[in-house]
Amino acid sequence: MTAPDLAHAGWRKSSRSGPNDSNCVEVAELAAAVGVRDSKDPSSPVLVFASYAWSSFVGGLRGDGGKSR
Numbered sequence: 001m002t003a004p005d006l007a008h009a010g011w012r013k014s015s016r017s018g019p020n021d022s023n024c025v026e027v028a029e030l031a032a033a034v035g036v037r038d039s040k041d042p043s044s045p046v047l048v049f050a051s052y053a054w055s056s057f058v059g060g061l062r063g064d065g066g067k068s069r
Contacts, residue, residue, distance in 0.1 A: 004031065004035065005030075006035055009035055010029070011028045011035075012026060012028070013025075024040075026038075029051075032050065033050055034048070034049050034050075034054040
Protein backbone atom coordinates (compact mmCIF):
# COMPACT_ATOMS: atom_id res chain seq x y z
CA MET A 1 0.00 0.00 0.00
CA THR A 2 1.38 3.43 -0.89
CA ALA A 3 1.33 6.20 1.68
CA PRO A 4 -2.03 8.00 1.52
CA ASP A 5 -2.30 11.77 1.24
CA LEU A 6 -3.41 12.95 4.69
CA ALA A 7 -3.27 16.69 3.94
CA HIS A 8 -7.01 16.95 3.34
CA ALA A 9 -8.24 14.05 5.45
CA GLY A 10 -11.44 14.66 7.38
CA TRP A 11 -10.62 13.54 10.91
CA ARG A 12 -13.39 12.66 13.37
CA LYS A 13 -13.50 11.59 16.99
CA SER A 14 -15.91 9.06 18.42
CA SER A 15 -19.35 10.41 19.24
CA ARG A 16 -18.94 8.68 22.61
CA SER A 17 -16.02 10.95 23.49
CA GLY A 18 -16.61 14.05 25.54
CA PRO A 19 -15.17 17.40 24.43
CA ASN A 20 -12.48 17.24 27.13
CA ASP A 21 -11.81 13.49 26.94
CA SER A 22 -8.02 13.03 26.78
CA ASN A 23 -7.97 9.32 25.89
CA CYS A 24 -9.28 9.39 22.34
CA VAL A 25 -8.20 8.63 18.84
CA GLU A 26 -9.41 10.19 15.62
CA VAL A 27 -10.08 8.36 12.38
CA ALA A 28 -10.15 9.51 8.78
CA GLU A 29 -11.67 7.50 5.94
CA LEU A 30 -9.35 7.65 2.94
CA ALA A 31 -9.73 6.25 -0.58
CA ALA A 32 -8.81 2.64 0.25
CA ALA A 33 -7.69 2.95 3.84
CA VAL A 34 -8.45 4.37 7.27
CA GLY A 35 -6.04 6.57 9.20
CA VAL A 36 -5.93 6.56 13.00
CA ARG A 37 -4.13 9.16 15.12
CA ASP A 38 -3.94 10.48 18.69
CA SER A 39 -6.55 13.21 19.14
CA LYS A 40 -4.36 15.07 21.65
CA ASP A 41 -1.49 15.38 19.16
CA PRO A 42 -2.71 15.77 15.56
CA SER A 43 0.89 15.99 14.32
CA SER A 44 1.73 12.56 15.78
CA PRO A 45 2.33 9.59 13.46
CA VAL A 46 -0.72 8.11 11.76
CA LEU A 47 -1.48 4.40 11.68
CA VAL A 48 -2.99 3.39 8.33
CA PHE A 49 -5.14 0.30 7.90
CA ALA A 50 -6.72 -1.18 4.79
CA SER A 51 -10.45 -0.40 4.75
CA TYR A 52 -11.41 -4.08 4.97
CA ALA A 53 -9.14 -4.58 7.99
CA TRP A 54 -10.64 -1.58 9.80
CA SER A 55 -14.20 -2.76 9.04
CA SER A 56 -13.36 -6.18 10.42
CA PHE A 57 -11.82 -4.64 13.56
CA VAL A 58 -14.83 -2.39 14.22
CA GLY A 59 -17.23 -5.23 13.46
CA GLY A 60 -15.42 -7.40 15.97
CA LEU A 61 -15.84 -4.71 18.60
CA ARG A 62 -19.54 -4.47 17.80
CA GLY A 63 -19.88 -8.24 17.83
CA ASP A 64 -21.13 -8.57 14.26
CA GLY A 65 -17.94 -10.03 12.77
CA GLY A 66 -17.25 -7.04 10.54
CA LYS A 67 -20.52 -7.16 8.62
CA SER A 68 -21.56 -3.56 9.35
CA ARG A 69 -19.73 -0.37 8.71
